[in-house]
Amino acid sequence: MQTLEPIVAELPLFKGLKPEHITLISGCASNARYDAGTFVGREGHPAEKFWVLREGRMALQIHAPGRGPITILTLGENDAVGWSWLVPPYRLRFDIHVVQTTRALVFDGKCLRGKFANDHELGYEMMVRFSSILMRRLDAMSLQLLDLYGDHHADHE
């Protein structure tokens, strides 16, 4: 059986990690394919996995009563999807909608948490990487909040 290690090692999220760490992480990974229109997670459900997309598109959605699903972010190639597995209470905060047929590496969150707990060096390195991505998401979301292109421009006339 072909090992996932070379694929995992090439993902931007894991690039530069020590080979033994790549081996540990790959032990929690599997390949998956999802059809467009399906959901890989629902808000409030247990968060047991995260995904690194290799091809396709997923959307994070909030379901607002009376307004239907609202997409707040779409994610594509090389993007990581899902953080709720990382911290208690391990519950998804958004619906994860497969917008286009997607191929992804799926990581078992519980398995990874175990490896991080046993190998603090790996755990620390991964926390720094996850934090960096989360900060960029937070930056982006702040910009979205600003409603940059809204009607609040000064009247320059």
Added chain:
Amino acid sequence: MPITNDLPRTSDDGAGAARAPAAGGRVAAADPMRPAPYRVLGNKAQTHDSFTLTLEPLDPTGTLTFAPGQFNMLYVPGAGEAAVSMSGCAGTVRQVEHTVRAVGRVSRLLQRCRRGDVVGLRGPFGTPWPVPLAEGHDVVLVAGGIGLAPLRPALCHMLQHRRRFGRVALLFGARSPGDILFAREIESWRGRFDVEVEVIVDRGDQDWYGLVGVVTNLVPRVQFDPAHTVAFICGPEVMMHFSVRELERRGVPLARCWVSMERNMKCGVGFCGHCQFGPTFVCRDGPVFRYDRVAAWLALREA
């Protein structure tokens, strides 16, 4: 709205001594404060609040010479003027396009203009995008909202002289799917193999299968060689600031990032001082600035 050919003449207050546009573009009239009458040939709605006017000088031999990124002052008789970038292909043209967002009194009146109406036009004014500097480089154009309009002439030039440039990417962020300017044209650009086009909206709807998020999210999605890339960025200041940060993160030198500033422009020739920006005037020294030269003032909080 009654718009007549009867354009009042503004007095020559000495602004004629102002610097000629850096692009070498011919100033339409000898007196840069005097609007030349232009007839509206068309007014095409782009979105619910944006539209593209096509204008032609009443003077049967009149032409307008401008470079990508420059702007005109458009005058609605009796109402006032607004600074508007040309949005069509640059060069010496008889028909000139301006894409406007109706956000103020003058632009709302311009939105109501119909074929045959006459408006006044001054300029071209301001510094252009340094398109020749981008030759031989990869080019990343980052546009937010109406900011796509001043970048369109630059992209037009690059597509007309495609071989002179490396990879060309257009990253466009809009508020919602209904706020996408030049939607058909974007589709046709997307169909080309020699330009990479990515569009993202802040808010999707159920019919939108494209990307949702902010325009900065697009920067990692396109291919370019950071060390040999020139970036032109136009949109709200915060968006430009964060776009530059994202480009810098990928390794694009700040000295190769150019932004187009929007300020309250009145005279267009660096005379009245309305558009002061640090020690510069946006109308005369800009609107296109090299990012590292204005970064310090971009961060200043205004009262």
